[in-house]
Amino acid sequence: MAQSTETTDWVSRFADEVIEESERRAPGKPVVVASGLSPSGPIHLGNLREVMTPHLVADEIRRRGHEVRHLISWDDYDRYRKVPNGVPGTDASWAEHIGRPLTAVPAPQGSPYPNWAEHFKAAMVEALAEMGVEFDGISQTEQYTSGVYREQILHAMKHRGDIDAILDQYRTKKAPAKKQQSQKPLDEAELEAAEGSGAAAEDDGTGSAGYFPYKPYCGDCGKDLTTVTAYDDDTTELTYTCAECAFSETVRLSEFNRGKLVWKVDWPMRWAYEGVVFEPSGVDHSSPGSSFQVGGRIVGGIFGGKQPIGPMYAFVGISGMAKMSSSKGGVPTPGDALKIMEPQLLRWLYARRRPNQSFKIAFDQEIQRLYDEWDKLAGKVADGTALPGDVAAHARAVGTAAGELPRTPRPMAYRTLASVADITAGAEDQTLRILSELDPADPITSLDEVRPRLDRAEAWINTQVPADQRTVVRAEADTDLLKSLDDQGRASLRLLLDGLDTHWSLDGLTHLVYGVPKVQAGFPADAGPKELPAEIKVAQRTFFALLYHLLVGRDTGPRLPTLLLAVGQERVRKLLGE
Numbered sequence: 005m006a007q008s009t010e011t012t013d014w015v016s017r018f019a020d021e022v023i024e025e026s027e028r029r030a031p032g033k034p035v036v037v038a039s040g041l042s043p044s045g046p047i048h049l050g051n052l053r054e055v056m057t058p059h060l061v062a063d064e065i066r067r068r069g070h071e072v073r074h075l076i077s078w079d080d081y082d083r084y085r086k087v088p089n090g091v092p093g094t095d096a097s098w099a100e101h102i103g104r105p106l107t108a109v110p111a112p113q114g115s116p117y118p119n120w121a122e123h124f125k126a127a128m129v130e131a132l133a134e135m136g137v138e139f140d141g142i143s144q145t146e147q148y149t150s151g152v153y154r155e156q157i158l159h160a161m162k163h164r165g166d167i168d169a170i171l172d173q174y175r176t177k178k179a180p181a182k183k184q185q186s187q188k189p190l191d192e193a194e195l196e197a198a199e200g201s202g203a204a205a206e207d208d209g210t211g212s213a214g215y216f217p218y219k220p221y222c223g224d225c226g227k228d229l230t231t232v233t234a235y236d237d238d239t240t241e242l243t244y245t246c247a248e249c250a251f252s253e254t255v256r257l258s259e260f261n262r263g264k265l266v267w268k269v270d271w272p273m274r275w276a277y278e279g280v281v282f283e284p285s286g287v288d289h290s291s292p293g294s295s296f297q298v299g300g301r302i303v304g305g306i307f308g309g310k311q312p313i314g315p316m317y318a319f320v321g322i323s324g325m326a327k328m329s330s331s332k333g334g335v336p337t338p339g340d341a342l343k344i345m346e347p348q349l350l351r352w353l354y355a356r357r358r359p360n361q362s363f364k365i366a367f368d369q370e371i372q373r374l375y376d377e378w379d380k381l382a383g384k385v386a387d388g389t390a391l392p393g394d395v396a397a398h399a400r401a402v403g404t405a406a407g408e409l410p411r412t413p414r415p416m417a418y419r420t421l422a423s424v425a426d427i428t429a430g431a432e433d434q435t436l437r438i439l440s441e442l443d444p445a446d447p448i449t450s451l452d453e454v455r456p457r458l459d460r461a462e463a464w465i466n467t468q469v470p471a472d473q474r475t476v477v478r479a480e481a482d483t484d485l486l487k488s489l490d491d492q493g494r495a496s497l498r499l500l501l502d503g504l505d506t507h508w509s510l511d512g513l514t515h516l517v518y519g520v521p522k523v524q525a526g527f528p529a530d531a532g533p534k535e536l537p538a539e540i541k542v543a544q545r546t547f548f549a550l551l552y553h554l555l556v557g558r559d560t561g562p563r564l565p566t567l568l569l570a571v572g573q574e575r576v577r578k579l580l581g582e
Contacts, residue, residue, distance in 0.1 A: 013396045014358045019064040022282045034071040037282040042079040043124040045088035048335045050320045056354040057284040066405035074139045080121035081144040103227030107145040131338035135347045136404045168215035174293040209266040220263035224251035272299035276309025283312040317359040324368020344464040352401035375418035412457040421461035423562030427570040442510040486581040513565035
C-alpha cells in the first residue's frame with residue numbers, strides 16, 4: 005500500500021514522546037492522555053478520531069508495561085446550541101431548551117435515557133466497547149455541579165485581568181484567522197466536526213461590566229444567556245442578570261455550583277487539573293488564536309500547568325451514504341459504521357494514517373475494496389511479507405494490550421458474502437448451501453464460522469445498496485433472448501453447461517466462466533493473459549453480459565462464479581435454456 009512508508013509507526017513515535025514527557029512532569033505516576041466529546045447530538049465518525057488518536061497511543065504505552073489513563077471528558081455541561089436535523093423523536097419544540105446544559109435538555113421521545121447528553125453518550129460508549137477502547141469517563145456536569153473545580157474557578161476569577169490580557173493578544177487576530185480558514189470551504193462532515201468538537205466559537209467572557217471567565221446558568225430559566233455584572237474577590241459575591249427572563253440574583257461563588265468557566269479557560273484548567281500529557285485537537289482548535297493555542301498560554305500563566313502534546317488531526321470523510329444522509333440528517337456515527345464493518349477494519353482505518361492525514365470511511369461499494377485490502381494485509385502479516393508499518397497498524401487493529409478482539413473464525417471475502425446476502429435476501433438455509441459449495445474440499449458447516457462478517461455484509465446490502473441495484477434472479481428463462489442467439493452464443497452456453505458438474509466450486513466456476521471464450525477462440529482454458537490476444541477480453545465481456553442478462557436481466561451483477569453458485573445448478577441449467 006502506498007501509505008506504508010509514510011505511516012511507519014506514528015503511534016510508537018508519539019508513545020516515546022509521551023512517556024518521556026510524562027516522566028519529566030510526574031515521575032512514577034500514570035501517564036494521562038485525554039479526549040473531549042460533546043454529546044450535543046449524534047457523535048459521528050469525525051469525532052471518533054478525537055478518541056482513537058489518544059487511544060492508540062495509550063494502548064501502545066500499556067503494551068510497554070506502563071500505567072496509563074485515557075480520560076474522555078464528556079462536555080455534557082456545555083450549552084445546547086441548536087436542534088440537530090433528522091434526530092428521531094425530536095421536533096422544533098426542542099428549540100426552547102437552547103442555552104441550557106445538555107444534561108438539562110430532555111432526551112428524544114422514546115429514549116430510555118434521562119436527558120439529551122446521556123442519550124447520545126450511550127451510543128458512543130457502546131461503540132467504543134465494541135472497538136476495545138478502554139477509558140475513564142468524566143462528566144463535566146458532575147464535576148461542576150459537585151464543586152470539584154471550585155478552587156480553580158475562584159482562582160480564574162481572581163486572575164481574570166491576567167486572563168483577559170492573554171485573550172486580548174489574540175482577539176485582534178480573529179479576523180485574519182477567519183479569512184484564512186474561509187479560503188477552503190468546509191464540507192458537511194467538516195462542519196459537523198467543528199460543531200461537535202467543543203465550544204470553539206463560544207464567547208470568551210467579555211461583557212459590558214468587564215471581563216469574567218465564569219458564566220452562570222440562570223436560576224430561573226436555566227439558560228446561560230446571563231451576564232455577570234459584579235464580583236467581589238474577598239467575599240466571592242457574584243451578581244448576574246439573565247437576558248432571557250430578566251432574572252437577577254447575587255450568589256456566593258465559593259458555594260455556588262450552577263455555572264462553568266468559559267471554554268477557552270475551561271480547557272486549559274482541565275489540562276492542569278488532570279495532568280494531561282497528550283490530547284489531540286481538530287483543525288478548528290488549531291488555527292491562529294484558537295482554543296488550543298490560547299490555552300497553551302493560559303494553562304501555564306494562570307493555572308501553573310503545561311500544555312499537552314497536541315497533534316492536530318485531519319477530518320474524516322464519508323464515501324457514499326445512501327439512506328444514511330436522509331434518515332440521519334448528518335454524517336454517520338461509529339455505531340452506524342459497526343453495523344456494516346467489523347471493529348478491526350474500523351480500527352485499522354484510524355491506525356494506518358497519521359493524525360494529520362485525512363481519509364474516508366466507505367459506506368458505498370468502496371467497502372468491498374477496503375475489505376480486500378485488509379484481507380490481503382492479513383495474509384502478508386501471516387506469511388511475514390508485510391512492511392513494518394503495516395504490521396504495526398494490523399496489530400493495533402486486531403487487538404489491544406488487553407488481548408485480541410473477537411473475530412470471524414473464517415473470514416471469507418466480504419464481497420462474496422455481500423453477493424450471497426444480496427441474492428438470498430438473508431435466507432439462512434440458502435446462504436449456508438451456497439457458502440458450503442464455495443470450497444467443497446473444506447466446506448463451511450455452520451454460518452457461525454463466517455460471523456460476524458456475514459452479518460455486517462448483510463447489513464450493508466440491506467441499508468446501503470439502493471433497491472434498484474439489488475440482484476433479483478429471473479423466475480423464468482428469457483426465451484426470446486435464447487432464441488435470438490447465434491451459433492457462437494449457443495455454443496458458449498453449451499460449453500458452460502457441460503462443465504458445471506466438474507467445476508461446481510468457487511475456484512472451478514471462476515476457471516470455467518473465464519475459460520469458455522478462450523476455448524471458443526482455440527486456446528487452452530488455462531491460458532494466461534500473455535498468451536492471449538486482446539480480443540479475448542472483449543469476448544469475455546460479451547459472454548459475461550449474456551450470462552447476466554439470462555440470469556438477472558441486467559448487464560452486470562455479482563461476480564459470476566458466486567452468482568452461479570447462489571442460483572444453484574438446477575436453476576442455472578433452466579435459465580440458460582437446457
